[in-house]
Amino acid sequence: MSTGKIIRKDGHYAHHFESAEQEYTSSKQGVWLFLSTEILMFGGLFVAFFIYKGMYPEIFHKGAESLSWVYGAINTAVLLTSSLTMALGIHYIQKGKNSAALTQLIITVLCGAIFMGIKYIEYSHKFHLGLYPGQMFSGETGGVENLPLYFSFYYMMTGLHGIHVLLGMGLITWVAIRTARGDFGPKYYTPVEGVGLFWHVVDLIWIYLFPLLYLVE
Amino acid sequence: MSTAGAGHNYLEHGKGLMSWLTTLDHKRIGLMYGIFIAFFFLLGGIAALLIRLELFGVGEMFTGAEYNKLMTYHGAIMVFMVIVPGIPAILGNFFLPLHIGAKDVAFPRLNLLSWYVFMAGSIMAVCTLLLGGVDTGWTFYTPYSIGTSGGVVLMVLAVFILGMSSILTGLNFIATVHKLRAPGMTMNRIPLFVWSIYSTAILQVLATPVLGITVLLLAMEKVFGIGFFDPALGGDPILFQHFFWFYSHPAVYIMILPAMGIISELITTYSRKTIFGYTAIAYSSLAIAGVSFFVWGHHMFVSGQSAIAGILFSLITMLVGVPTAIKLFNWLFTMYKGSVQLQSPMLYAIGFMFLFTIGGVTGIMLAVIGLDVHFHDTYFVVAHFHYVMVGGTLMAIAGGMLHWWPKMFGKMFSEYWARISYLFIFIGFNVTFFPQFILGSMGMPRRYHTYLPEYESLNQISTVGSWLIGTGFLVLLGVFIHSLMYGKKASENPWHSKTLEWQTTSPPFHENFEETPVVTAGPYEYR
Amino acid sequence: MSEHHDVYHVTPFKTYMVVFLSLLVLTVLTVWVATVDFGAANAFIAFGIATVKAMLVLLYFMHLKYEVTTNRVIMASGFFFLALLFIFVLIDIVTRVPVESTL
Structure with missing residues (x-):
């Protein structure tokens, strides 16, 4: 019985599977199951948002005034680009071009960093105006009762999303290091694909957050 | 293919504490869950006994505040740390791969992680006692839960983490059932226990995330005052209830579906007869899982929810009785003209059918809004859910543990004392909870530490019943411990059952089967 | 050749670029539409476009177009049950009848 590390790019697979293909498809199904739970978790926030907006x-009209669609649009473009580079990263590994893949993965992480940078700018600007979440709110309400409720949603949704961006960046960095180390090849790239799917869902959530927060009044 | 793995069983494969804490073997992970869930059951059980002690008389043993904490921990521990994880984590982990002829679950490392996450969440939950103790009830309703202290934030974060463990287990099981069935084992040939675990796993994956966001929001509400559920800040407390019950109703089916799966296995084995209506029972599990998502508002009939929503939820709730009844009738028809053996596991199974029927029928009564207006928050509801969760799930766990004990440990147990435990539990259960239907109808409210004098005599009977139940479980514990120490060696198949786990050694090999089985028939080919 | 069971399917570079450019165009479109006042329809249009973008990401970047049906059902279920939560809560909210307090 092997006790050493399994070198999967040589086509080896864990002992409870019948084949490398079964291991690959099972792992992907596991990731899809997990992504479904992320949709439901974030989705709860969207549901609450729509209910309260109705x-x-x-409150939502006034609150949205403090958001700049320019930042939102830039961030959307940044995340869409990062999804492209993530997909290309996997594409190059599938073709055995590991160094090209590594470049794409690094760009993906950088995009994530740019996204978080812009979020930092947005948050700072809001804090400057006293637009803190919940009880800490000290900004202008413009006579709208319970205006802080809007910002509770804003920080909760973008905050939870931001945490997932950071998590994604960490995961992509991990697979990038492994790519540089030569762990992956055309016969085995499951972790990269799994991380990629997670990253795309992070993008997917932003695709809906952008119009919800920045565009719809 | 090494023969060393075939020579010794999973208990002997690797010795010492570290070999258990780093194990990837689904059987060992199942046992690790089992030890701690049994311990948490003891904690929750002590809380229950103290509750019943308080309610023995009209006088006060505890203050109202202390009582609120007791009933909260009884509920939270039993729901989140015993019955929701219970059967899937222990018997599901142990037997799912064996039932489908696989060597392990799809993701063994994730399985071990699920156990660690479960332990972390459980420890966090228990630690809230150090912060004063939560007194909100296991449902954490707002706005009370927003204002009260005593460790609510830590408790709801513990619930979040326990939820993660549940999701990972469900995810693992779905992938396992889809991908790792042995050659020839089509979905029409998997044991009904597997169908029930599979349906449960779907619930675990789809429902739990909403609980996750709900408790996260409650934590943020308490820390930052975000205002989602606080009416003073524009929030809606009923929204909390909607979000909470969107998970918690499917959760009760997470609690009962695996139990029904066990009963299917017990009935067919101990009737020596093929299950009546395999397909109907299999699809009824899926149907129950599906419908369970559409009924959560029946917990909210008097919350302030609209009447129209109430009517909608009421009608759909009555539907769920149909697939459930299908199972019950099919079990009965399986026993009819079967060669019924009244071994202790079968006694528990028959007890289940009787008690679960009462629990289920009273559930339909509660589904009728007109009746629920009177019964809501009374002991009628308490009796209903204890009939299905204790009379149902706990009886099934006991029966399942006894049935599979020889397979798990290679030892037989004392049939005589197992039957004694059954008598105490079955009789004790009815003595405890039947009076509560009457008390509820008379108007006795739940979650109160004292009551009107006219309720006293029935409460006293109920408390005596709780002592009988406690005795029964202590006897059962004794049966298990005695078996481990002195039990006779068990054969491969002491019950002459037909499912795959009985076609390998007791206890099983580390990798379950000497050779991967090839399946050519259904799971219950008795006659 | 069955696309559905091509487990190690490699999506061409060109396909990715076309999808990416479409996503950018749709983003520009959604910003432009938001500047025009369609009244209540604005929200529907915005989410409609977002859904088209989401489908592109799901089908091509996440390879759902080439995935087995099971995985598609798994992902779709998440959205389906979310919709369920929304619809039933909405039914409650919109059918509530305000009642004067008698206290």
């Missing part, structure tokens, strides 16, 4: 349109 109940208090004035």
Whole structure:
């Protein structure tokens, strides 16, 4: 019984599977199952947002005024680009071009960093105006009762999303290091694909967050 | 293919504590869950006994505040740390791969991680006692839970983490059932226990994330005052209830579906007869899982939810009785003209059918809004859910543990004392909880530490019943411990059952089967 | 050749670029539409476009177009049950009848 590390790029696979292909397809199914849970978790926030927006349109109208669509649009473009580079990263590994793949993965992480940088700018600007979440809110309400509720949503949704961006960056860095080390090849790239799928869901959530927060009044 | 793995069983494969803490073997992981879940059951059980002691008389043993904490921990521990994880984590982990002829679950390392996550969440939950103790009830309703202290934030974060463990287990099981079935084992040939675990896993994956976001929001509400559920800040407490029950109703089916899977296995083995209506029972598990998502508002009939929503939820709730009844009738028809052996596991199975029927039928009564207006928050509800969760799930766990004990440990147990445990539990259960239906109908509210004098005599009977249940479980514990120390060696198949786990050694090999089985028939080919 | 069971399917570089450019165009479109006042329809249009973008990401970047049906069902279920949560909560909210307090 092997006790050493399994070198999967040589086509080896864990003992409880019948083949490398079964291991690959099983792992992918596991990732899809996990991604479904992320949709449901974030989705709960979207549901609450729509319900409250229906109940208090004035709160959401006033709150949205403090968001700049320019930052939102730039961030959307940044994340879309990162999804492209993530997909290309896997594409190059599938073709055995590991150094090209590594470049794409690094760009993906950098895009994530740019995204977080812009978020930092946005958050700082809001804090400057006293637009803190919940009880800490000290900004202008413009006469709208319970305006802080809007910012609670804003920080909760972008905050949870931001945590996932950071997690994704960490995961991509991990697979990038492994790519540089030569762990992957056309016969085995499962972790890269799994991480990639996670990253795309992070992008997917932003695709909906952008119009929700920045564009719809 | 090494023969060393075939020579010794999974208990002997690797010695010492570290070999267990780093194991990837689904059987060992199942046992690790089992030890701690049994311990948490003891904690929750002590809380229950103290509750019943308080309710023995009208006088006060505990203050109202202390009582609220007791009932919260009883509920939270039993729900999140015993019955929700229970059967899937222990018997599901142990037997799912064996039932489908696989060597392990799809993701063994994730399985071990699930155990560690479960332990972390459980320890966090228990640690809240050090912060004063949570007194909100296991449902954490707002706005009370927003204002009260005593460790609510830590407790709900513990629930979040326990939820993660549940999701990972469910995810693992779905991938396992889809991908690792032995050659010839089509979905129409998997044991009904596997169908039930599979349906449960779907619930675990789809429902738990909403609980996750709900408790996260509650934590943020308490820390930052975000205002989602606080009416003073524009929030809606009923929204909390919607989000909470969107998970918690499917959760009760997470609690009962695996139990029904066990009963299917017990009935067919101990009737020496093929299950009646395999396909109907299999699809009824999926149906129950599906419908369970559409009914959560029946916990909210008097919350302030609209009447129309209430009517909708009420009608759909009554539907769920149909697939459940299908199972019950099919078990009965399996026993009819079968060669019924009244071994202790079968006694528990028959007890299940009787008690679960009462629990289920009273559930339909509660589904009727007109009746629920009177019954809501009374002991009628308490009796209903204890009939299905204790009379149902716990009886099934006991029966399943006894049934599979010889396979797990290679030792037989004392049939005589197992039957004694059954008598105490079955009789004790009815003595404890049947009076509560009457008390509820008379108007006795739940979650109160004292009550009107006219309720006293029934409460006293109920408390005596709790002592009988406690005795029964202590006897059962004794049966298990005695078996481990002195039990006779068990054969491969002491019950002459037909499912795959009985076609390998007791206890099983580390990799389960000497050779991967090739399946050519259904799981219950008795006659 | 069955696309559905081509487990190690390699998507061409060109396909990725076409999808990416489409996503950028759709982003520009959604920003432009938001500047025009369609009234209540604005929200629907915005989410409609977002859904088209989401489908592109799901089908091509995440390879759902070439995936087995099971994985598609798994992902779709997440959205389906989310919709369920939304619809039933909405039914409650919109059918509530305000009642004067008698206290």
